[in-house]
Amino acid sequence: MIRLNVFIRTTESNREEIMNTAKELVAASLKDEGCIAYDLFESSTRKDVLMICETWSDAKALAAHEQASHFTTLVPRLHQLGEMKLEKFIF
Numbered sequence: 337m338i339r340l341n342v343f344i345r346t347t348e349s350n351r352e353e354i355m356n357t358a359k360e361l362v363a364a365s366l367k368d369e370g371c372i373a374y375d376l377f378e379s380s381t382r383k384d385v386l387m388i389c390e391t392w393s394d395a396k397a398l399a400a401h402e403q404a405s406h407f408t409t410l411v412p413r414l415h416q417l418g419e420m421k422l423e424k425f426i427f
Contacts, residue, residue: 345418
């Protein structure tokens with residue numbers, strides 16, 4: 337399995353749009369084949385930090401997800417609205 341933790345740092349002015357975009361990405365990604373989990377978290381101590389935690393069955397499923405239209409349209413939008421950092425774990 338593959339786990340990705342995607343940290344998103346935003347500004348107060350972009351926060352609502354980032355949340356809406358991230359929620360749309362989560363809803364669509366949960367339908368992707370091989371998606372084990374796809375969750376959006378808000379920091380309880382910092383309003384400017386969000387995290388998407390995703391778990392994939394294997395590299396093939398993750399690669400297909402990265403080619404899906406929801407990924408190719410929504411992820412670039414998240415990049416425009418905030419700073420993103422990715423952590424990847426294989427287990």
